[in-house]
Amino acid sequence: MRRNTYILLLLLFTLFSCQLFDKKVPDKEKLLKEELEKINWEEVDEFPTVNNCDSILDKELQKKCFFDYLIQNIQQRIGVDTLQIMYPEVDTIAVKVTINPDATLEFHTEVPKEAVTYDIKVIDSILQNRLSDFPHVEPAIKRGIKVKSQFILPVIIKVEE
Structure with a gap:
């Protein structure tokens, strides 16, 4: 049993x-x-970078290095004299930088609402012409995939003497 x-x-x-x-x-x-x-779609895991900033390990310092590099390179290339002659009253322009996943770059002028007198097409054409051979930029990375990123950078075109 x-x-x-x-x-x-x-x-x-x-x-x-x-x-x-x-x-x-x-x-x-x-x-x-x-x-x-x-997933937070507003942030990337890794910011875009350039060769000059690759060796920096701290993410915030690398980000600062990247933005400083972009601004300095744009300022040098747009030919301060050209824009100063055409628009002597303008001291800073906002440049919208788009970095595509295939590492191509796009540059456009962002216009403040009070700046109706500026011919943005002319400023954009100067940007496109002067920045066409911009150094290689590695795109941002999100979850291991290269993604599009956009930034608006203040570019000083008139240096106070």
Whole structure:
């Protein structure tokens, strides 16, 4: 009798234990949606970089180095004299820099609302012409994938004497 009880208990345990392993697989669409909601799409894992800033390990210092490099390079290339002659009252322009995943760069002038008198097409054409051979920039990285990033940089074109 004791043996039958063990067999009966073993049989019952076997039957009911199958329910412990019978778990539903989560829906892949639901999992994907949850993962996408967790991602902060406004920030990148790694900022764009240039060769001069690659060796810096601290992310904030590397970011500062990158922005300083961009601003300095744009200031040198746009030919301060050209814009100063055309627009003597302008001392700073806002340049929108777009770095695409394929490492191509786009430069456009961002116009303040009060600056209606400036011919943005002329300033943009100067930017495009002078910045066409801009040094290589590595794009930003988000979750291991190169992504598009945009920045608006203040570029000083009139140095106070």
